Amino acid sequence: MPDEQQPPNAQSTIAAWRAIDAAANRAAEGLRVVEDFVRFGLDDRHLTTLVKNMRHDLASALQQFSSETLHSARDTQADVGVTLSTNGEQSRTNLTQIATSNLKRAQQSLRTLEEFSKLVHPAVSAYFEQLRYRSYTLEKGLTTTQANSERLAGARLYVLIDGCQNAEKFSQIVAELIAGGVDIVQLRDKSLDDRTLLERARQLREITAATSTFAIVNDRCDIAALADADGVHVGQEELSVKEARAILGVGKLIGVSTHSIDQARRAVLDGADYIGVGPTFPSQTKSFDQFPGLDLVRQVAGEIRLPAFAIGGITLENIGQVVEAGLSRVAVSGAIAGANDPREAAEAMRQSLRGAN
Ligand SMILES: Cc1ncc(COP(=O)(O)OP(=O)(O)O)c(N)n1
Numbered sequence: 001m002p003d004e005q006q007p008p009n010a011q012s013t014i015a016a017w018r019a020i021d022a023a024a025n026r027a028a029e030g031l032r033v034v035e036d037f038v039r040f041g042l043d044d045r046h047l048t049t050l051v052k053n054m055r056h057d058l059a060s061a062l063q064q065f066s067s068e069t070l071h072s073a074r075d076t077q078a079d080v081g082v083t084l085s086t087n088g089e090q091s092r093t094n095l096t097q098i099a100t101s102n103l104k105r106a107q108q109s110l111r112t113l114e115e116f117s118k119l120v121h122p123a124v125s126a127y128f129e130q131l132r133y134r135s136y137t138l139e140k141g142l143t144t145t146q147a148n149s150e151r152l153a154g155a156r157l158y159v160l161i162d163g164c165q166n167a168e169k170f171s172q173i174v175a176e177l178i179a180g181g182v183d184i185v186q187l188r189d190k191s192l193d194d195r196t197l198l199e200r201a202r203q204l205r206e207i208t209a210a211t212s213t214f215a216i217v218n219d220r221c222d223i224a225a226l227a228d229a230d231g232v233h234v235g236q237e238e239l240s241v242k243e244a245r246a247i248l249g250v251g252k253l254i255g256v257s258t259h260s261i262d263q264a265r266r267a268v269l270d271g272a273d274y275i276g277v278g279p280t281f282p283s284q285t286k287s288f289d290q291f292p293g294l295d296l297v298r299q300v301a302g303e304i305r306l307p308a309f310a311i312g313g314i315t316l317e318n319i320g321q322v323v324e325a326g327l328s329r330v331a332v333s334g335a336i337a338g339a340n341d342p343r344e345a346a347e348a349m350r351q352s353l354r355g356a357n
Protein backbone atom coordinates (compact mmCIF):
# COMPACT_ATOMS: atom_id res chain seq x y z
CA MET A 1 0.00 0.00 0.00
CA PRO A 2 1.46 3.47 -0.85
CA ASP A 3 2.28 5.67 2.15
CA GLU A 4 -0.44 8.30 1.64
CA GLN A 5 -3.20 5.69 1.96
CA GLN A 6 -2.12 4.56 5.41
CA PRO A 7 -4.00 6.20 8.27
CA PRO A 8 -1.78 8.53 10.33
CA ASN A 9 -0.27 6.86 13.40
CA ALA A 10 -1.11 8.06 16.91
CA GLN A 11 1.98 10.24 17.13
CA SER A 12 1.18 12.03 13.87
CA THR A 13 -2.42 12.47 14.92
CA ILE A 14 -1.44 14.08 18.21
CA ALA A 15 1.05 16.33 16.40
CA ALA A 16 -1.70 17.39 13.97
CA TRP A 17 -4.13 18.18 16.80
CA ARG A 18 -1.46 20.18 18.61
CA ALA A 19 -0.77 22.19 15.47
CA ILE A 20 -4.50 22.74 14.94
CA ASP A 21 -5.02 23.78 18.55
CA ALA A 22 -2.20 26.33 18.40
CA ALA A 23 -3.21 27.63 14.95
CA ALA A 24 -6.86 28.00 16.00
CA ASN A 25 -5.81 30.26 18.86
CA ARG A 26 -3.39 32.25 16.72
CA ALA A 27 -5.90 32.76 13.91
CA ALA A 28 -8.61 33.95 16.30
CA GLU A 29 -6.21 36.22 18.18
CA GLY A 30 -4.77 37.65 14.96
CA LEU A 31 -8.21 38.43 13.59
CA ARG A 32 -9.23 40.05 16.87
CA VAL A 33 -6.25 42.43 16.68
CA VAL A 34 -7.10 43.25 13.05
CA GLU A 35 -10.72 43.89 14.05
CA ASP A 36 -9.60 46.26 16.79
CA PHE A 37 -7.44 48.11 14.25
CA VAL A 38 -10.20 48.63 11.69
CA ARG A 39 -12.62 49.49 14.51
CA PHE A 40 -10.54 51.84 16.66
CA GLY A 41 -7.70 52.76 14.29
CA LEU A 42 -9.58 53.24 11.03
CA ASP A 43 -13.05 53.72 12.51
CA ASP A 44 -14.33 51.77 9.48
CA ARG A 45 -17.66 50.04 10.09
CA HIS A 46 -17.62 48.14 6.79
CA LEU A 47 -14.19 46.55 7.37
CA THR A 48 -15.04 45.94 11.03
CA THR A 49 -18.13 43.99 9.99
CA LEU A 50 -16.09 41.92 7.53
CA VAL A 51 -13.50 40.95 10.15
CA LYS A 52 -16.17 40.25 12.75
CA ASN A 53 -17.92 37.92 10.27
CA MET A 54 -14.63 36.18 9.57
CA ARG A 55 -14.01 35.63 13.28
CA HIS A 56 -17.51 34.27 13.61
CA ASP A 57 -17.07 31.91 10.64
CA LEU A 58 -13.71 30.76 11.99
CA ALA A 59 -15.33 29.93 15.33
CA SER A 60 -18.08 27.96 13.53
CA ALA A 61 -15.51 25.96 11.54
CA LEU A 62 -13.51 25.25 14.70
CA GLN A 63 -16.62 23.89 16.36
CA GLN A 64 -16.31 20.96 13.98
CA PHE A 65 -13.39 19.85 16.12
CA SER A 66 -13.99 18.36 19.52
CA SER A 67 -12.58 20.70 22.15
CA GLU A 68 -11.85 17.67 24.31
CA THR A 69 -9.55 16.26 21.62
CA LEU A 70 -7.82 19.60 21.18
CA HIS A 71 -7.30 20.13 24.89
CA SER A 72 -6.07 16.62 25.50
CA ALA A 73 -3.49 17.00 22.72
CA ARG A 74 -2.39 20.39 24.08
CA ASP A 75 0.97 20.40 25.87
CA THR A 76 2.04 24.01 26.17
CA GLN A 77 4.84 23.32 28.63
CA ALA A 78 6.52 20.90 26.23
CA ASP A 79 5.98 23.15 23.19
CA VAL A 80 9.43 23.92 21.78
CA GLY A 81 8.02 27.00 20.01
CA VAL A 82 6.71 28.80 23.08
CA THR A 83 9.93 30.50 24.10
CA LEU A 84 11.09 31.25 20.55
CA SER A 85 10.33 34.71 19.27
CA THR A 86 11.94 36.84 16.59
CA ASN A 87 12.94 40.49 16.97
CA GLY A 88 10.22 41.36 14.46
CA GLU A 89 7.53 40.01 16.80
CA GLN A 90 8.64 42.34 19.57
CA SER A 91 8.86 45.62 17.68
CA ARG A 92 5.81 47.52 16.46
CA THR A 93 6.25 51.12 15.40
CA ASN A 94 2.77 52.02 14.21
CA LEU A 95 -0.85 50.88 14.09
CA THR A 96 -0.66 49.68 10.48
CA GLN A 97 2.24 47.43 11.31
CA ILE A 98 0.26 45.91 14.16
CA ALA A 99 -2.66 45.27 11.80
CA THR A 100 -0.66 43.85 8.91
CA SER A 101 1.55 41.60 11.03
CA ASN A 102 -1.50 40.21 12.82
CA LEU A 103 -3.32 39.67 9.54
CA LYS A 104 -0.30 37.75 8.26
CA ARG A 105 -0.28 35.73 11.48
CA ALA A 106 -3.96 34.89 10.95
CA GLN A 107 -3.33 33.92 7.30
CA GLN A 108 -0.44 31.63 8.22
CA SER A 109 -2.51 30.02 10.94
CA LEU A 110 -5.40 29.48 8.53
CA ARG A 111 -2.97 27.71 6.23
CA THR A 112 -1.83 25.50 9.10
CA LEU A 113 -5.45 24.72 9.95
CA GLU A 114 -6.16 23.92 6.31
CA GLU A 115 -3.17 21.56 5.96
CA PHE A 116 -3.26 19.72 9.29
CA SER A 117 -7.01 19.26 9.26
CA LYS A 118 -6.57 17.28 6.02
CA LEU A 119 -4.98 14.60 8.21
CA VAL A 120 -7.53 14.41 11.00
CA HIS A 121 -10.77 16.02 9.70
CA PRO A 122 -10.56 16.55 5.91
CA ALA A 123 -14.14 17.78 5.50
CA VAL A 124 -13.38 21.02 7.32
CA SER A 125 -10.16 21.91 5.49
CA ALA A 126 -11.90 23.79 2.65
CA TYR A 127 -13.54 26.22 5.13
CA PHE A 128 -10.11 27.36 6.26
CA GLU A 129 -9.01 27.78 2.68
CA GLN A 130 -12.05 30.00 1.99
CA LEU A 131 -11.33 32.05 5.10
CA ARG A 132 -7.76 32.50 4.00
CA TYR A 133 -8.89 33.87 0.62
CA ARG A 134 -11.33 36.21 2.36
CA SER A 135 -8.45 37.48 4.46
CA TYR A 136 -6.48 38.38 1.32
CA THR A 137 -9.39 40.47 0.03
CA LEU A 138 -9.73 42.08 3.43
CA GLU A 139 -6.00 42.86 3.43
CA LYS A 140 -6.37 44.70 0.15
CA GLY A 141 -9.28 46.81 1.43
CA LEU A 142 -7.54 47.50 4.73
CA THR A 143 -4.19 48.51 3.28
CA THR A 144 -5.63 50.71 0.50
CA THR A 145 -7.97 52.41 2.99
CA GLN A 146 -5.10 53.09 5.39
CA ALA A 147 -2.66 54.23 2.69
CA ASN A 148 -5.11 56.52 0.92
CA SER A 149 -6.49 58.02 4.12
CA GLU A 150 -2.94 59.28 4.54
CA ARG A 151 -2.12 60.06 0.92
CA LEU A 152 -5.37 61.96 0.31
CA ALA A 153 -5.72 63.26 3.88
CA GLY A 154 -5.68 66.87 2.74
CA ALA A 155 -7.62 66.35 -0.49
CA ARG A 156 -11.03 67.93 -0.07
CA LEU A 157 -11.86 69.80 -3.25
CA TYR A 158 -11.81 67.91 -6.54
CA VAL A 159 -12.67 69.74 -9.76
CA LEU A 160 -13.60 68.25 -13.14
CA ILE A 161 -12.80 70.32 -16.22
CA ASP A 162 -13.05 69.77 -19.95
CA GLY A 163 -10.26 70.44 -22.44
CA CYS A 164 -11.43 74.07 -23.09
CA GLN A 165 -11.39 75.83 -26.48
CA ASN A 166 -7.63 75.82 -26.71
CA ALA A 167 -4.43 74.97 -24.85
CA GLU A 168 -4.00 78.50 -23.54
CA LYS A 169 -7.43 78.65 -21.95
CA PHE A 170 -6.87 75.21 -20.50
CA SER A 171 -3.56 76.23 -18.90
CA GLN A 172 -5.18 79.33 -17.54
CA ILE A 173 -8.04 77.53 -15.79
CA VAL A 174 -5.75 74.86 -14.35
CA ALA A 175 -3.51 77.58 -12.91
CA GLU A 176 -6.52 79.37 -11.44
CA LEU A 177 -7.82 76.17 -9.85
CA ILE A 178 -4.46 75.47 -8.25
CA ALA A 179 -4.31 79.04 -6.96
CA GLY A 180 -7.84 78.59 -5.59
CA GLY A 181 -6.73 75.63 -3.46
CA VAL A 182 -8.09 72.77 -5.58
CA ASP A 183 -6.56 69.48 -4.46
CA ILE A 184 -7.40 67.28 -7.45
CA VAL A 185 -8.10 68.25 -11.08
CA GLN A 186 -9.74 65.74 -13.40
CA LEU A 187 -9.61 66.11 -17.17
CA ARG A 188 -13.03 64.93 -18.32
CA ASP A 189 -13.74 65.50 -21.97
CA LYS A 190 -15.77 63.04 -23.97
CA SER A 191 -15.58 64.89 -27.29
CA LEU A 192 -11.93 65.77 -27.88
CA ASP A 193 -9.99 63.65 -30.35
CA ASP A 194 -7.37 61.43 -28.74
CA ARG A 195 -4.37 63.50 -29.73
CA THR A 196 -5.79 66.70 -28.31
CA LEU A 197 -6.94 64.86 -25.18
CA LEU A 198 -3.41 63.54 -24.67
CA GLU A 199 -2.01 67.02 -25.22
CA ARG A 200 -4.31 68.44 -22.53
CA ALA A 201 -3.50 65.58 -20.16
CA ARG A 202 0.21 66.33 -20.63
CA GLN A 203 -0.42 70.01 -20.01
CA LEU A 204 -2.30 69.17 -16.83
CA ARG A 205 0.61 66.96 -15.76
CA GLU A 206 3.14 69.67 -16.45
CA ILE A 207 1.27 72.44 -14.65
CA THR A 208 0.48 70.36 -11.57
CA ALA A 209 3.88 68.67 -11.39
CA ALA A 210 5.49 71.22 -9.07
CA THR A 211 2.37 71.54 -6.91
CA SER A 212 0.51 69.35 -4.43
CA THR A 213 -2.52 69.16 -6.77
CA PHE A 214 -3.19 65.70 -8.22
CA ALA A 215 -3.83 65.26 -11.97
CA ILE A 216 -6.47 62.66 -12.90
CA VAL A 217 -7.77 61.62 -16.32
CA ASN A 218 -11.38 60.51 -16.67
CA ASP A 219 -12.15 57.10 -18.25
CA ARG A 220 -8.94 56.73 -20.24
CA CYS A 221 -6.16 54.68 -18.67
CA ASP A 222 -4.14 54.83 -21.89
CA ILE A 223 -4.11 58.65 -21.86
CA ALA A 224 -3.41 58.73 -18.11
CA ALA A 225 -0.44 56.39 -18.57
CA LEU A 226 1.00 58.27 -21.54
CA ALA A 227 0.70 61.61 -19.75
CA ASP A 228 2.09 60.14 -16.51
CA ALA A 229 -0.96 61.54 -14.70
CA ASP A 230 -1.43 60.75 -11.01
CA GLY A 231 -4.27 58.43 -11.88
CA VAL A 232 -7.52 57.68 -13.63
CA HIS A 233 -11.20 57.79 -12.72
CA VAL A 234 -13.41 54.91 -13.90
CA GLY A 235 -17.16 54.35 -13.84
CA GLN A 236 -19.11 51.20 -13.12
CA GLU A 237 -19.26 50.20 -16.79
CA GLU A 238 -15.64 51.01 -17.57
CA LEU A 239 -12.37 49.17 -16.88
CA SER A 240 -12.22 47.53 -13.47
CA VAL A 241 -9.72 48.57 -10.79
CA LYS A 242 -7.69 45.46 -11.59
CA GLU A 243 -7.57 46.26 -15.31
CA ALA A 244 -6.81 49.94 -14.70
CA ARG A 245 -4.04 48.92 -12.30
CA ALA A 246 -2.61 46.55 -14.92
CA ILE A 247 -2.23 49.54 -17.26
CA LEU A 248 -1.18 52.21 -14.78
CA GLY A 249 0.81 50.13 -12.30
CA VAL A 250 1.02 50.38 -8.53
CA GLY A 251 1.30 53.83 -7.02
CA LYS A 252 -1.18 55.53 -9.35
CA LEU A 253 -4.57 56.60 -8.06
CA ILE A 254 -7.59 54.73 -9.31
CA GLY A 255 -10.93 56.31 -8.48
CA VAL A 256 -14.25 54.55 -8.94
CA SER A 257 -17.76 56.00 -9.29
CA THR A 258 -20.29 54.48 -6.90
CA HIS A 259 -24.05 54.88 -6.91
CA SER A 260 -25.00 52.54 -4.06
CA ILE A 261 -23.53 51.38 -0.76
CA ASP A 262 -22.89 47.92 -2.24
CA GLN A 263 -20.84 49.45 -5.05
CA ALA A 264 -18.91 51.50 -2.49
CA ARG A 265 -18.17 48.40 -0.38
CA ARG A 266 -17.10 46.51 -3.50
CA ALA A 267 -14.79 49.34 -4.61
CA VAL A 268 -13.01 49.21 -1.22
CA LEU A 269 -12.35 45.48 -1.55
CA ASP A 270 -11.34 45.84 -5.20
CA GLY A 271 -8.54 48.16 -4.08
CA ALA A 272 -9.87 51.51 -5.34
CA ASP A 273 -7.85 54.45 -4.02
CA TYR A 274 -10.89 56.71 -3.61
CA ILE A 275 -14.54 56.70 -4.59
CA GLY A 276 -16.91 59.19 -6.18
CA VAL A 277 -20.33 59.06 -4.49
CA GLY A 278 -23.38 60.23 -6.35
CA PRO A 279 -25.10 61.77 -8.12
CA THR A 280 -26.02 63.82 -5.08
CA PHE A 281 -28.07 66.64 -6.69
CA PRO A 282 -29.30 67.28 -10.26
CA SER A 283 -26.39 68.38 -12.41
CA GLN A 284 -26.01 70.79 -15.34
CA THR A 285 -22.99 68.81 -16.53
CA LYS A 286 -24.54 65.35 -16.81
CA SER A 287 -28.12 64.12 -16.72
CA PHE A 288 -29.33 61.24 -14.55
CA ASP A 289 -32.54 59.28 -14.06
CA GLN A 290 -31.82 58.38 -10.46
CA PHE A 291 -30.34 60.20 -7.50
CA PRO A 292 -29.03 58.22 -4.55
CA GLY A 293 -28.57 61.73 -3.14
CA LEU A 294 -27.73 62.60 0.44
CA ASP A 295 -28.94 59.20 1.69
CA LEU A 296 -25.98 57.54 -0.04
CA VAL A 297 -23.64 60.26 1.25
CA ARG A 298 -24.86 59.42 4.77
CA GLN A 299 -24.46 55.67 4.27
CA VAL A 300 -20.93 55.99 2.91
CA ALA A 301 -19.93 58.45 5.63
CA GLY A 302 -21.33 56.04 8.22
CA GLU A 303 -19.26 53.04 7.28
CA ILE A 304 -16.42 53.69 4.84
CA ARG A 305 -13.11 55.41 5.52
CA LEU A 306 -11.60 55.18 2.04
CA PRO A 307 -11.54 58.80 0.80
CA ALA A 308 -15.00 59.48 -0.68
CA PHE A 309 -15.97 62.51 -2.80
CA ALA A 310 -19.64 63.44 -3.10
CA ILE A 311 -20.39 64.45 -6.69
CA GLY A 312 -23.26 65.82 -8.75
CA GLY A 313 -24.74 69.31 -8.70
CA ILE A 314 -22.74 70.48 -5.70
CA THR A 315 -22.72 74.26 -5.29
CA LEU A 316 -21.77 76.78 -2.64
CA GLU A 317 -25.46 76.83 -1.64
CA ASN A 318 -25.84 73.09 -1.02
CA ILE A 319 -22.30 72.04 0.00
CA GLY A 320 -23.29 72.48 3.66
CA GLN A 321 -25.85 69.67 3.27
CA VAL A 322 -23.10 67.33 2.04
CA VAL A 323 -20.89 68.20 5.00
CA GLU A 324 -23.83 67.78 7.36
CA ALA A 325 -24.51 64.35 5.82
CA GLY A 326 -20.96 63.37 6.79
CA LEU A 327 -18.62 63.80 3.80
CA SER A 328 -16.00 66.52 3.80
CA ARG A 329 -14.79 65.83 0.26
CA VAL A 330 -16.58 67.00 -2.87
CA ALA A 331 -16.06 66.73 -6.63
CA VAL A 332 -17.45 69.65 -8.59
CA SER A 333 -17.59 70.74 -12.18
CA GLY A 334 -20.15 73.39 -13.17
CA ALA A 335 -20.13 75.46 -9.98
CA ILE A 336 -16.37 76.06 -10.30
CA ALA A 337 -15.29 75.48 -13.91
CA GLY A 338 -18.35 77.37 -15.18
CA ALA A 339 -18.02 80.28 -12.73
CA ASN A 340 -16.99 83.75 -13.89
CA ASP A 341 -14.06 83.53 -11.54
CA PRO A 342 -13.11 79.85 -11.03
CA ARG A 343 -10.38 80.74 -8.56
CA GLU A 344 -12.76 82.67 -6.34
CA ALA A 345 -15.41 79.93 -6.61
CA ALA A 346 -12.83 77.31 -5.65
CA GLU A 347 -11.60 79.36 -2.70
CA ALA A 348 -15.14 79.77 -1.41
CA MET A 349 -15.85 76.04 -1.65
CA ARG A 350 -12.50 75.13 -0.12
CA GLN A 351 -13.33 77.47 2.72
CA SER A 352 -16.66 75.78 3.42
CA LEU A 353 -14.88 72.41 3.66
CA ARG A 354 -12.17 73.70 5.93
CA GLY A 355 -13.71 73.00 9.32
CA ALA A 356 -15.37 69.74 8.26
CA ASN A 357 -14.11 66.42 9.62
C1 LIG B 1 -14.70 61.98 -8.90
C2 LIG B 1 -15.65 61.45 -9.90
N1 LIG B 1 -16.72 60.77 -9.48
C3 LIG B 1 -17.60 60.28 -10.39
C4 LIG B 1 -17.38 60.47 -11.75
C5 LIG B 1 -18.32 59.88 -12.77
O1 LIG B 1 -17.69 58.85 -13.50
P1 LIG B 1 -18.58 57.95 -14.50
O2 LIG B 1 -19.66 57.35 -13.71
O3 LIG B 1 -17.68 57.04 -15.23
O4 LIG B 1 -19.17 59.01 -15.50
P2 LIG B 1 -18.36 59.93 -16.52
O5 LIG B 1 -17.66 60.99 -15.76
O6 LIG B 1 -17.37 59.08 -17.25
O7 LIG B 1 -19.40 60.50 -17.41
C6 LIG B 1 -16.25 61.18 -12.13
N2 LIG B 1 -15.97 61.39 -13.43
N3 LIG B 1 -15.40 61.66 -11.21
Ligand SMILES: Cc1ncsc1CCOP(=O)(O)O
Pocket residue numbers: 160278279282283284285286311312313314331332333334335
Ligand atom coordinates in the same frame (compact mmCIF):
# COMPACT_ATOMS: atom_id res chain seq x y z
C1 LIG C 1 -19.45 63.35 -14.11
C2 LIG C 1 -20.46 63.31 -13.09
N1 LIG C 1 -20.82 62.14 -12.51
C3 LIG C 1 -21.71 62.29 -11.57
S1 LIG C 1 -22.17 63.89 -11.43
C4 LIG C 1 -21.12 64.40 -12.62
C5 LIG C 1 -20.98 65.80 -13.06
C6 LIG C 1 -20.47 66.69 -11.98
O1 LIG C 1 -20.57 67.97 -12.45
P1 LIG C 1 -21.43 69.08 -11.68
O2 LIG C 1 -20.67 69.45 -10.46
O3 LIG C 1 -21.48 70.21 -12.68
O4 LIG C 1 -22.80 68.53 -11.39
Ligand SMILES: [Mg+2]
Pocket residue numbers: 218219233234235238
Ligand atom coordinates in the same frame (compact mmCIF):
# COMPACT_ATOMS: atom_id res chain seq x y z
MG1 LIG D 1 -16.53 57.31 -16.83
